[in-house]
Amino acid sequence: MTGNLVLLATVVATVAVLLAGFAGWRTARSNAEAQYRERLVRQAAVLSVAPNLSVLLLDQAQRLTGATGVQVAVIAPDGQVAGPSAAAVTPADRDALLAGGDISTTAVLGGARVLVEGRPARDGAVVLTQPFTEVDDAADRIRAGLTLPLIAGLVGAALAGTLLARRIARPLVDAAAVAHRLAGGERGLHCTVHGPAEAREVALALNTLGAALEHSEGRQRAFLTSVSHEIRTPLTALRGYAEALADGVVEPGRQEEVGRILLAETERLDRFVTDLLELARLDADDFHITREPTDLDALVQETARAWTQQARRQGLRLRLEHPDEPVTATTDAFRVRQLLDGLLANAVRHTPPGAAVVLALRRTPTGRAELQVRDGGPGLTEDDVRIAFQPGTLRDRYAATRPTGTGLGLAIAQRLTERLGATITLRGHGPEGGAHFTVTLPGGN
Numbered sequence: 184m185t186g187n188l189v190l191l192a193t194v195v196a197t198v199a200v201l202l203a204g205f206a207g208w209r210t211a212r213s214n215a216e217a218q219y220r221e222r223l224v225r226q227a228a229v230l231s232v233a234p235n236l237s238v239l240l241l242d243q244a245q246r247l248t249g250a251t252g253v254q255v256a257v258i259a260p261d262g263q264v265a266g267p268s269a270a271a272v273t274p275a276d277r278d279a280l281l282a283g284g285d286i287s288t289t290a291v292l293g294g295a296r297v298l299v300e301g302r303p304a305r306d307g308a309v310v311l312t313q314p315f316t317e318v319d320d321a322a323d324r325i326r327a328g329l330t331l332p333l334i335a336g337l338v339g340a341a342l343a344g345t346l347l348a349r350r351i352a353r354p355l356v357d358a359a360a361v362a363h364r365l366a367g368g369e370r371g372l373h374c375t376v377h378g379p380a381e382a383r384e385v386a387l388a389l390n391t392l393g394a395a396l397e398h399s400e401g402r403q404r405a406f407l408t409s410v411s412h413e414i415r416t417p418l419t420a421l422r423g424y425a426e427a428l429a430d431g432v433v434e435p436g437r438q439e440e441v442g443r444i445l446l447a448e449t450e451r452l453d454r455f456v457t458d459l460l461e462l463a464r465l466d467a468d469d470f471h472i473t474r475e476p477t478d479l480d481a482l483v484q485e486t487a488r489a490w491t492q493q494a495r496r497q498g499l500r501l502r503l504e505h506p507d508e509p510v511t512a513t514t515d516a517f518r519v520r521q522l523l524d525g526l527l528a529n530a531v532r533h534t535p536p537g538a539a540v541v542l543a544l545r546r547t548p549t550g551r552a553e554l555q556v557r558d559g560g561p562g563l564t565e566d567d568v569r570i571a572f573q574p575g576t577l578r579d580r581y582a583a584t585r586p587t588g589t590g591l592g593l594a595i596a597q598r599l600t601e602r603l604g605a606t607i608t609l610r611g612h613g614p615e616g617g618a619h620f621t622v623t624l625p626g627g628n
Contacts, residue, residue: 197340201333211329215321216298220287223300223311226253230311231304252317254292258301258308268292268312271299280308289315354378358385365389370397417448472602477516479552479624480505483544486523490531490542498536504543504555512552512624514603519554519624522599525592526556526620532586533560539615552624560617561585568611572597596620 256266258280264272271290276299279286286301292312301310354377361374372393374386424441427433433441487503494501523542530540538559545553563571570576571593578590600607604625613619 197337199340201337211325212318212322215318215325218321219313219318220298220300223253223298223313224287224302227300227302227309227311230255230309231302252314254297254312256310256312258310260307264310266310268297268299268310271297271312272301272310276301276310277308280310286310351379351382354382354386358382358389361389361393365393365396370400414452417452420448421445421452472515472518474513474515477512477514477519479510479512479519479544479554482516482520483523483542483554486520486527487542490524490527490540494531494540497531497534499531499534500537500539502539502541504541504545506545510544510546510552514605514624518599518603522596522603522622523554523556525596525599526622529592529596530556530558530560530618534558534617535560538617541615547623554622554624556620557613557615558617559615562613562617563609563611565611568609571609572607 254266254268256264256268256272258264258272258277260281262277262281264277271292273290276286276288280301280303283303285303286299288299290297290299290312292314296315297312298315298318299310299312301308354375358374361372364372370393374389374393376383376386376390378386424433424445428438428441483503483505487501491501527540527542534540539557540559541555541557543555543557545555547553563577567577567580574594575590577593578587581587597607600622606623608621608623610619610621
């Protein structure tokens, strides 16, 4: 990239210098011609006021300025033209001068092109000629003076292009190096912010990306470490009891008890694997939502019936709140039930015996359907609410003080609401004292 920028900048600067040189080369001749014509005009003006132009003709080979090559012709009042440059005066030029006009033209004299300048005089007119060879020589001298500046300009253009290209490319090269190192797995890198505005933007974006990658991968490592620890616990129990059974050290009267323990630990492992797979599927493109008109009132009543027995076993009061009129929405009934099951499992887990768990359905003033799951548990702090939907964060925070699950339930709930086009909000303390989840479905009927 640096080489390309150097080449491009050098080519652009070189073209600019060459164009300027070409323009100067072309104007050198016109400037030289203008100078010589101006000189002829001044000389003709002087001669035009001479008292007797015929004196100029005493020597037909006379030259006014010696080596400059200027020659003169005199036009008498009767139209007679005499002098060394008489052949350069056409009848039209003669008539124009005798009529009081000026002439400024070119002609051929002695086989060579000449400048022609004529002015009326007291007695007739005077015409001066200058060979174009003089003009060409003057133009060559001007062009020779341009050569060195042009060469210096080309060298300067190349140097300036190189410096400019390096200044532009250096920040991008540095940023590319940092990007390659980030792609190679390095973290904690910082790209120096310098150079043009665009290069600074790239560096800032890379720094932001690096920080985001470091944070994200740190969370992933912490999450995987936590999940690995959680999975190892039931695996250890399974292995221990399996070895005991294989070694025949389990008393015959305890086989049923060991079987229940193995089943419980197996179910715990299955719950971990199911939640992990569910999270993966929610992020995949093949997770489809089938929307159709859904009777939400019937759905929440069915859900409440399914969870009533579980709540009773744990000494909880499950209360259903729903309106007396039908509430429908176009959504995926299966996924809404999955979402409610996850929120109710979380509520039942954290609610102490004797407290209430509430499943509520209502229609908002805007006509949208709203589902609520509230519990009488210990609730959540504002900081808990902020990070509640991040996988495993609440489980890690309260593992030693509260009943915990896999730590993935709320993350799954959030992903489900996103796929349904719904929104989920959380308050740390609802009417029953514990957490208060609200899911608002899109649209409604």
